[in-house]
Amino acid sequence: MKILEGVPRRGLAMLAALLALLLVFPFFASGYLLAIGFLILYFAYVGQAWNIMMGFAGQLSLGHSLYVGLGAYAAAALYVHFGLSPWIGLLASIGTCALAGAVIGFLAFRFGVAGVYFAILTIAFAEFARIGFDHFAWVRGSSGLFLPVANYTENDLWNLRGSPRMFYYLMLGLTAGAFVLCHALLRSRMGYYWLAIRESPEAAQALGVNIFRYKMYAVVLSAAMTSLAGVVFAFYYNNLFPEQIFHISRSIELILGPIIGGIGTLVGPLVGALLLTGLAEGMGELLLALGVDVPGVKQVFYGICLLVVVIFLPHGVWPPLARKLKLDASGK
Amino acid sequence: MLQVNSISKSFRGLRAVQAASFAVPEGGIVGLIGPNGAGKTTIFNMIAGVFAPDAGKITFVDREIQRLRPDQVCAAGIGRTFQIVKPFAGLSVLDNVMVGAFLKERSSAGARRIAAAILEKLGLGAKRDQPASSLTLPERKRLEVARALATRPKLLLLDEVMAGLRPTECDQIVAVFRELNRAEGLTILLIEHVMRAVMALAGRIVVLHHGEVIARGTPDEVVRDKAVLECYLGEETEV
Numbered sequence: 001m002k003i004l005e006g007v008p009r010r011g012l013a014m015l016a017a018l019l020a021l022l023l024v025f026p027f028f029a030s031g032y033l034l035a036i037g038f039l040i041l042y043f044a045y046v047g048q049a050w051n052i053m054m055g056f057a058g059q060l061s062l063g064h065s066l067y068v069g070l071g072a073y074a075a076a077a078l079y080v081h082f083g084l085s086p087w088i089g090l091l092a093s094i095g096t097c098a099l100a101g102a103v104i105g106f107l108a109f110r111f112g113v114a115g116v117y118f119a120i121l122t123i124a125f126a127e128f129a130r131i132g133f134d135h136f137a138w139v140r141g142s143s144g145l146f147l148p149v150a151n152y153t154e155n156d157l158w159n160l161r162g163s164p165r166m167f168y169y170l171m172l173g174l175t176a177g178a179f180v181l182c183h184a185l186l187r188s189r190m191g192y193y194w195l196a197i198r199e200s201p202e203a204a205q206a207l208g209v210n211i212f213r214y215k216m217y218a219v220v221l222s223a224a225m226t227s228l229a230g231v232v233f234a235f236y237y238n239n240l241f242p243e244q245i246f247h248i249s250r251s252i253e254l255i256l257g258p259i260i261g262g263i264g265t266l267v268g269p270l271v272g273a274l275l276l277t278g279l280a281e282g283m284g285e286l287l288l289a290l291g292v293d294v295p296g297v298k299q300v301f302y303g304i305c306l307l308v309v310v311i312f313l314p315h316g317v318w319p320p321l322a323r324k325l326k327l328d329a330s331g332k
Numbered sequence: 333m334l335q336v337n338s339i340s341k342s343f344r345g346l347r348a349v350q351a352a353s354f355a356v357p358e359g360g361i362v363g364l365i366g367p368n369g370a371g372k373t374t375i376f377n378m379i380a381g382v383f384a385p386d387a388g389k390i391t392f393v394d395r396e397i398q399r400l401r402p403d404q405v406c407a408a409g410i411g412r413t414f415q416i417v418k419p420f421a422g423l424s425v426l427d428n429v430m431v432g433a434f435l436k437e438r439s440s441a442g443a444r445r446i447a448a449a450i451l452e453k454l455g456l457g458a459k460r461d462q463p464a465s466s467l468t469l470p471e472r473k474r475l476e477v478a479r480a481l482a483t484r485p486k487l488l489l490l491d492e493v494m495a496g497l498r499p500t501e502c503d504q505i506v507a508v509f510r511e512l513n514r515a516e517g518l519t520i521l522l523i524e525h526v527m528r529a530v531m532a533l534a535g536r537i538v539v540l541h542h543g544e545v546i547a548r549g550t551p552d553e554v555v556r557d558k559a560v561l562e563c564y565l566g567e568e569t570e571v
Contacts, residue, residue: 189434189443196431199420206380206414208406208435208483264422 047269058198071230101223262316339388411485432482
């Protein structure tokens with residue numbers, strides 16, 4: 001297959017093993033472990049989506065909770081009000097988020113807003129949505145939007161009503177799809193152009209790259225991909241509060257995975273999500289078992305992890321790990 | 333091929349370029365020389381679309397290009413290098429050149445083939461898989477040229493690519509440009525301080541001083557021009 005061209009055999013074997021492991025995981029995992037598995041995949045997916053903007057095209061978004069929230073609300077509201085299947089609703093989610101991304105991208109790239117100022121612009125839009133949705137009566141404002149919950153005897157994939165296992169597999173599918181898509185993008189002309197823009201916009205432009213257009217592609221694609229995570233999030237948790245879903249801490253949370261794992265790498269978001277979610281939850285369990293009930297231990301652990309990685313592994317966990325495993329550090 | 337018509341550019345009252353005019357004939361090699369601050373790089377940037385001239389016209393193959401963006405100028409067939417090199421430091425040498433090759437080639441395999449061939453030509457073939465950040469300055473200058481060539485330009489703008497090279501390295505790269513000019517009909521406009529290179533390469537020379545063209549002609553005519561001797565070549569030729 002063309003898409004596998006040049007992929008190291010070892011890497012392929014490891015990926016296949018990982019996929020097999022993830023596929024059989026629900027058959028051995030408890031409900032709790034399955035929930036953690038879902039979270040890891042969720043963060044791996046949104047991390048991958050965010051990585052397209054920051055890791056590939058070099059545009060720092062600190063407001064990705066906007067796309068999670070808009071995606072979640074669009075599909076959930078259509079389901080609650082009109083009984084529309086989320087598979088139809090997600091079209092609205094994708095459309096809304098792609099449009100939001102396009103507006104932010106246009107404002108920023110057309111008027112030369114870059115670097116930290118661009119990051120602030122993305123925060124501003126997420127905050128704008130958070131406050132706006134608090135007063136948006138159609139989706140019940142600050143009192144929250146709830147999806148009807150009942151006991152289901154079997155999984156209803158069409159309406160996304162069902163067991164955690166179904167959601168786990170759905171998220172696994174999304175994560176695997178995002179991985180393959182990013183892999184293909186990185187080897188395409190678009191991917192090369194993004195990396196060129198990240199490394200030197202002037203040089204990229206001098207080589208004929210329409211940097212406005214390619215930055216727009218990155219933002220719109222990243223936003224559209226993130227919206228799908230929002231849809232799954234809404235139907236998994238069954239409740240949405242603007243104060244939570246659009247909150248800036250959610251934006252930060254979802255970028256930590258790729259940062260810890262390795263910005264701009266394919267495998268980084270996966271490794272980062274596994275490390276952060278897995279270890280933070282494991283730590284909580286361990287402390288609970290030891291009878292230590294300290295609030296905020298997860299946050300402290302995040303902080304320590306970030307510190308260690310920044311100090312000792314400035315390019316993330318994956319690049320040095322890849323060299324150890326004798327794989328290409330870029331994860332190609 | 334390239335017609336620069338009375339272009340001017342000021343930066344906050346400082347007149348960088350004053351009604352400069354010159355032409356680059358198809359298949360020719362023209363050198364743009366002058367003391368530091370004479371406006372050479374400003375003229376380059378105006379041709380390449382980095383900024384528009386305040387007045388005047390730039391025509392490239394019967395098309396006015398002074399309002400185009402850099403990527404449009406590149407797509408029109410003008411490749412450029414940067415005086416202060418701008419490699420894509422995090423990418424491999426080959427990937428750097430592939431970015432240029434993608435202008436005319438959509439497939440990755442095709443772009444890789446084009447890039448590899450150009451790297452061989454410029455003597456960087458052995459370094460293709462290294463990160464661009466590992467290259468020495470002379471190598472980075474060659475990488476600039478390789479990237480620009482990968483866009484398959486009709487006209488190549490070279491901004492001081494010989495500066496800092498040893499004489500033998502300089503001769504090597506001069507030979508490469510000669511060959512490109514002879515075999516592929518590549519037209520070249522170069523800014524250069526290294527007179528050895530300019531004299532060896534350029535068929536015609538344009539001399540700038542304080543943003544104005546003070547002389548133009550063949551290399552022999554220019555080095556004997558009184559105004560040029562006074563403001564630029566003076567000390568060198570008196571020795």
